[in-house]
Amino acid sequence: MNSPFLDAMARVPDLLAAHVLLAASALVLGLVISLPLAIWSARRPLVARAALGFASLIQTIPSLALLALFYPLLLSLSAMVGGGIPALGFLPSLLALTLYALLPILRNGVTGLTSLDPAIIEAADGVGMTKWQKLLLVEAPLVSPVLMAGIRTAAVWTIGAATLSTTVGQPSLGDMIFAGLQTQNWALVLAGCVTAAGLALTVDALLGVVEHGIAGRKRVRTFMALGVLILGVLLAMAPMLPGKQKSVVVGAKGFSEQYILARLIGHRLERAGYRVTYREGLGSAVVFGALASGDIDVYVDYSGTIWTNEMKRQDVPRRGAIVKGISAWADSRHEIRLLGALGFENAYAFAMQDSKARQLGIRTLDDLVAQAPALSFGSDLEFLERPEWAAVKRAYPLSFKSAQAYNPTFMYRAIESGRADVISAFSSDGRIAAQKLTVLRDPKGAIPGYDAILLIDPEHARDARFINALAPLVGHIPVALMREANYMVDRDKDKASPEEAAKWLEARMAR
Amino acid sequence: MPEDSRAAGPTVAFEGVTKRYPGGAVAVESVSVTIAAGSFVALVGASGSGKSTLLKTINRLVEPSEGRVLIAGEPVEADDVHQLRRRIGYIFQNVGLFPHLSVAENIAIGLKIDGRKQTVDRVTELLDLVDLPRDFAGRTPDALSGGQRQRVGVARALATEPKLLIMDEPFGALDPVTRDQLGNAIRALHDRLRLTTIMVTHDMAEALLITDRILVMQAGRIVADCTPRGLIAGEGGPQADALVAVPREQARRLRALEADV
Numbered sequence: 001m002n003s004p005f006l007d008a009m010a011r012v013p014d015l016l017a018a019h020v021l022l023a024a025s026a027l028v029l030g031l032v033i034s035l036p037l038a039i040w041s042a043r044r045p046l047v048a049r050a051a052l053g054f055a056s057l058i059q060t061i062p063s064l065a066l067l068a069l070f071y072p073l074l075l076s077l078s079a080m081v082g083g084g085i086p087a088l089g090f091l092p093s094l095l096a097l098t099l100y101a102l103l104p105i106l107r108n109g110v111t112g113l114t115s116l117d118p119a120i121i122e123a124a125d126g127v128g129m130t131k132w133q134k135l136l137l138v139e140a141p142l143v144s145p146v147l148m149a150g151i152r153t154a155a156v157w158t159i160g161a162a163t164l165s166t167t168v169g170q171p172s173l174g175d176m177i178f179a180g181l182q183t184q185n186w187a188l189v190l191a192g193c194v195t196a197a198g199l200a201l202t203v204d205a206l207l208g209v210v211e212h213g214i215a216g217r218k219r220v221r222t223f224m225a226l227g228v229l230i231l232g233v234l235l236a237m238a239p240m241l242p243g244k245q246k247s248v249v250v251g252a253k254g255f256s257e258q259y260i261l262a263r264l265i266g267h268r269l270e271r272a273g274y275r276v277t278y279r280e281g282l283g284s285a286v287v288f289g290a291l292a293s294g295d296i297d298v299y300v301d302y303s304g305t306i307w308t309n310e311m312k313r314q315d316v317p318r319r320g321a322i323v324k325g326i327s328a329w330a331d332s333r334h335e336i337r338l339l340g341a342l343g344f345e346n347a348y349a350f351a352m353q354d355s356k357a358r359q360l361g362i363r364t365l366d367d368l369v370a371q372a373p374a375l376s377f378g379s380d381l382e383f384l385e386r387p388e389w390a391a392v393k394r395a396y397p398l399s400f401k402s403a404q405a406y407n408p409t410f411m412y413r414a415i416e417s418g419r420a421d422v423i424s425a426f427s428s429d430g431r432i433a434a435q436k437l438t439v440l441r442d443p444k445g446a447i448p449g450y451d452a453i454l455l456i457d458p459e460h461a462r463d464a465r466f467i468n469a470l471a472p473l474v475g476h477i478p479v480a481l482m483r484e485a486n487y488m489v490d491r492d493k494d495k496a497s498p499e500e501a502a503k504w505l506e507a508r509m510a511r
Numbered sequence: 512m513p514e515d516s517r518a519a520g521p522t523v524a525f526e527g528v529t530k531r532y533p534g535g536a537v538a539v540e541s542v543s544v545t546i547a548a549g550s551f552v553a554l555v556g557a558s559g560s561g562k563s564t565l566l567k568t569i570n571r572l573v574e575p576s577e578g579r580v581l582i583a584g585e586p587v588e589a590d591d592v593h594q595l596r597r598r599i600g601y602i603f604q605n606v607g608l609f610p611h612l613s614v615a616e617n618i619a620i621g622l623k624i625d626g627r628k629q630t631v632d633r634v635t636e637l638l639d640l641v642d643l644p645r646d647f648a649g650r651t652p653d654a655l656s657g658g659q660r661q662r663v664g665v666a667r668a669l670a671t672e673p674k675l676l677i678m679d680e681p682f683g684a685l686d687p688v689t690r691d692q693l694g695n696a697i698r699a700l701h702d703r704l705r706l707t708t709i710m711v712t713h714d715m716a717e718a719l720l721i722t723d724r725i726l727v728m729q730a731g732r733i734v735a736d737c738t739p740r741g742l743i744a745g746e747g748g749p750q751a752d753a754l755v756a757v758p759r760e761q762a763r764r765l766r767a768l769e770a771d772v
Contacts, residue, residue, distance in 0.1 A: 123607025125572060127621045127667065128596035137624070141611045217611070 004187035011176055011188075012195050018171040019199065020236035023158045026094055030101030030154060037102075038109025038147075039135070048110050055103035063161040066096045067168050071286055078293070088286065088295040089279070093165035093172075100161055101154040108150025112143035141214075148211035152204050159200040163192070169251070169279040169290060173199075178281045183256050183489045183498065184409055203229070247275035248460070251296030254281040255408050256489040256498060257346065257428060257482065261300045261452070263502035265470060269298075272469035284382060285309065288455075292334040297457045298470070302346055304448035306330070308387040316391070319345070319449030330455065337461035339454040340474030344428055344482045347450035348388055351425035351437040353415060364441040365396045368422065377403040378411050378420030388447060389424075395446035409490070428452075428479055430487020452477070476509055519549035520674040520707025521583035523569060528578035530564050530731075538564040540731035541578065546724075548583075551701050551708045553718035555754060556728035562711045563679050565728070569709070570599045570677060582675060597625060600668035600706075604680040606660050608652035614638075614663055615648035621671040637666040642696065658689035665697065669704070676701070678710040682717070694721050716758035719743070727751045 034055075041048035058066070070092035078085035085091070116139065124134045163174030173196045180188030206225045213222030248269055252262035259280060266276040279296055288310050290296045303322045307313050311329055323341055330336040350365060362368050368375075377400040383389055384405055392398065400422070406414055412431050414420040425432055425439065427450070432439065454473060460466040485505045488496040496504070523546040530539040539561040546552050554562040567573040568580050571592050580587045587595055608617050616623075618637050619630035638645050641662040652660060661681065668676065681697070682690040698721040701708045712718055718725050719739045727735035727750055735742070735751035742755050 117605075117607070119603070119605035119607035120609060121607075122572070122603065122605070123609070123664075123667075126570065126596060126601035126603070126607070127624065128593040128598075129624050130593045133593075133624050137620070138609060 004185070005191060008176065008180075008185070008188040008191035009195075012173075012191060015171055015173050015175055015192075016195055016199065017236040017238070019159070019162055019173045019196070020233060022090065022093055022097065022165060022170060022172060023155070023162045023199075024233045024236070026097035026158050026162070027101055027151075027155055029094065029098045030105060030158070031151070033098065034102045034105040035109065038106050038113065041106070041110045042113030048114075051106060052103075052110065055099075055106050058099045059103050063096070063100060064164050064167065066099065067092060067164055068283070068286075070096050071168060071289070075289060075293070086295055087293055088169040088282075088290045090170050092168050093162070093170040097158050097161055097165070101158050104150040104153035104157070105147070106150075108146050108153075109143065112146035113139060116142055145211055145215040148207065148214060152207045152211065155203050155207055156200045159196065159203060163196055166281045167254075167283060168286065169282050169295065171277075171279075175280060178254060179259065179498075181407065182254055182281075182409060183259065183495065184492065185495060185497070247277045248297040248466075249295070250276060250278050251282055251287055251290060251299035252278065252280040253284050253287055253299075255426075256501075257426075257486050258300065259498035260485050260489065260501045260505065261342075263499050264473070264505055265298055265300070265454075267502060267506065268469045268473070269466070272465055274466070274469075291336060291455055291457050294457050294459055297460055298466075299455060300342065300452050301455055302450040303341070303453055304347065304388065304450040306453075307448050308391070312387070314387070314391065316445055316448045319451055322449050323451055323453060326453065331461075335458035335461060337456040337458075337467075339456055339467065339470060341451040341453050342473055342477040343475045344452055344477050344479035345450050346426050346428040346452055346482075348383065348447055349425045349427045349432070350422055350440040350442075351415070351432060352422050352440065353418075354436045354438045356421060357438040357440070362440065363438075364443050365392070365398075365446070366443055368440060369396050369398055372398045372400050372422075374401055375421035376401050376419070377422050377424075378414045379403065379405050379424040380408050380411055381405050383424045391448075392446050395444040412490075428482045428486060429490070430483040430485075431490055433483065434487055434491065452482075477505070481505065481508055518674075519705045520676075522546060522548045522581075523675065523707060523709065524581040524584075525565070525568070526579050526581065528565065528568055528575045528580060530561070530568065530573060531576040537731050539568070539575070542731075542733055543578075544726065544733055544736065546707065546709060549705055549707055550724055551698065551706075551722045552710070552724045552726060553722040554709065554711045554726050554728060555713065555715055555718045557713065560728040561731040562728045566677055566679055566709060566711045569675075570596050570601055597621060597671055598673050598675065600671075600673040600676040602661070602664050602668045602676070602678040602681045604683040606664040608660055608663060608667075610652055612651075613648065614643075614650050614652065614655070617652065617663055618648075618666045618670055620667060625671065633670065634666075637670055640669065640700065641666045657685055658693065661685060661689075661693060662696075665693075665700070669700070672704075674704075674706055676706050676708045678708070680711055680713070682712075682714075690717070697721070715754045716761075719755070719758065725751075727754060 037051050041051050071087050074085055074087040074092055078087060120138060124138045129137065162172050163177055165172045166174035166178050173192045176188045176192030180186065180192060206229050209225035210222050213225065250262045250266045252258040262278055262280060266278060269276050282290060284305060287299060288301065288306065291299060303326055306326050307322050327338040330338050350368065352362060360371055362371060384403060404420065411423050412435060415423045416435055425437065427439065454470060485501045488501045488504065489498055525542050525544050528539055528542045531537050542565055554566060556562045564573050568575050569587065571587055609620065615634045618634050622630045622633065634648055635645055638647060643659060643662050655663065682693055685693065694717055710722065719742065722739065724738055725742055726733050727747060729750050735747035737747040737751065741747065742751055745752060
């Protein structure tokens with residue numbers, strides 16, 4: 001049987017293990033922090049107000065934003081202590097999820113402790129218990145059912161929110177959901193969701209057994225359920241055991257072309273003898289910093305992105321000059337090596353449906369200015385915040401009827417269905433040709449060049465084996481080939497996985 | 512009998528004890544009184560007269576603002592507070608049985624926290640002492656009636672063989688029949704174990720019938736200090752007379768009813 005769902009399930013074990021470890025660590029750390037805090041809060045109303053206020057405030061931050069916040073936080077912390085603190089991956093995910101786990105545990109703990117019958121506390125004092133005896137013999141057993149309910153909530157939240165750790169480069173079941181959403185591989189999305197939900201339900205059920213076991217004083221059942229939970233965590237740790245060979249990490253942003261190129265790079269490094277892991281779905285604001293700090297070892301970026309976002313340049317020189325400028329800047333500022341341009345460009349390109357553009361007589365961005373107030377604009381999730389959009393607006397005073405940000409896949413759907421009239425497309429996207437879109441010309445040269453460039457972290461900048469493995473990619477991926485590979489993954493029917501598209505691309509490049 | 516001081520309970524002395532709360536309210540105002548070894552004393556007064564507050568300065572559930580309390584000549588703050596409390600049996604209106612522990616575990620808790628392992632025989636002994644069937648040991652508190660619960664509370668308070676027993680409205684939540692039974696049972700235990708017993712109550716009849724000496728409190732001060740006989744004879748002064756008048760009047764009307772039958 002060769003169903004896409006079963007194929008997708010093959011990715012589950014590794015990601016599930018990473019997911020379990022992350023969520024379990026966050027929950028344990030959350031407990032270690034919130035239990036003493038709950039006890040302290042129950043004794044001091046002022047502490048309770050501060051602690052619960054803080055935990056509630058954290059809860060109002062969307063989990064994705066909380067994860068994203070830890071990146072700059074850790075980065076500056078690392079800079080303060082002279083480096084060494086990883087800003088991506090496990091650590092920020094752990095911290096964000098831990099903060100998330102605090103509230104339910106803390107709230108239930110404090111509520112449980114403060115609502116204990118005062119007569120019982122008076123009796124505990126009256127018979128001469130010490131503070132510790134009171135806590136262990138009276139308060140803990142009486143509060144534990146309420147506390148366990150809080151721990152269950154925290155566990156379910158943590159397991160759910162752990163799917164978002166993908167965006168800061170920590171492998172989790174979210175990898176499948178994000179990659180599946182991006183490449184419209186619904187089997188992959190479904191497999192990721194089903195597994196995450198199944199994990200949450202299982203853990204909740206086991207903790208439920210513990211909860212009722214404590215309340216009903218059923219020791220055997222309590223310990224059996226705890227045993228199963230611990231066994232699960234131990235199993236998840238198993239992949240970490242065998243000889244820890246250091247692997248190189250290939251980074252990728254969150255769209256199909258990046259997934260394909262990451263695999264292309266990864267395959268070459270594997271053939272050169274490296275163990276390769278992937279960190280996919282990184283935000284484009286995060287990925288360069290990840291390379292500079294060595295969290296990832298190699299990835300493909302686009303010259304215009306680095307030029308405007310990292311170097312904060314507002315001038316727009318010719319394509320070659322931009323690549324040269326970046327090369328010198330990256331080397332001197334970050335010891336990052338720009339190995340070369342791959343041979344194609346993936347620029348922001350304002351695109352309209354061919355028929356509509358012709359009907360309205362729009363061929364250039366200049367033409368668009370007059371008609372924009374009657375048109376709606378669809379962009380990808382970050383474009384409206386990027387300096388490129390500011391640069392375009394400086395050159396062409398565009399004011400649309402409405403502007404809506406989409407996940408790239410849905411952006412193309414939006415223009416197809418007419419919900420968006422103009423989109424910020426990508427010039428290497430196979431869907432431009434496939435959907436009969438017209439790319440509007442940029443007569444004022446406001447949008448910089450976006451040559452795909454191969455960037456290598458300081459550690460491997462002078463590693464000959466590494467460089468030799470990747471050098472053949474430079475200048476050998478023409479835009480037509482990249483478009484076709486992208487379209488294989490992005491099209492609605494007969495989709496290929498990024499892995500398959502990368503293999504296809506390799507075969508075509510070899511000709 | 513109290514004169515025979517061999518292994519009797521300790522004396523308890525209050526020396527200028529004052530309890531003032533933040534904000535200025537005064538619950539107890541410079542009380543100085545000595546309670547003789549082996550006596551059974553009642554602290555009687557209306558709600559808010561300061562009797563519970565004064566009682567709780569003995570086992571330091573309340574720390575006085577001024578003055579000090581001595582047990583057998585030793586200031587109560589001389590030792591760790593939990594050590595002090597283990598030497599004092601404490602019984603109060605809401606009992607405060609631990610709902611997650613069995614009757615036996617509740618009774619033995621004082622022994623357990625003191626590190627004593629063998630408690631089965633002692634629990635049986637205590638169940639006998641408070642007139643509860645031995646098979647109650649395995650029950651949980653929620654399966655008991657109010658009177659039975661307070662009997663467990665008494666057994667728990669006496670488990671560590673304290674010589675001083677302090678009680679805060681111990682029968683306040685019980686029906687009159689149970690109240691009477693328990694009152695008599697406590698008096699019997701007091702005599703048998705040669706305890707010093709101090710009981711807070713607002714029920715003057717109860718105090719008159721089971722104690723040796725009655726201290727009447729009003730607005731934080733002791734306004735009368737007398738034996739039951741003395742109070743009945745009117746030696747307690749006007750405030751005490753007012754309190755005694757209630758049971759006396761009730762008794763008179765009961766006798767009148769009996770005469771009619």
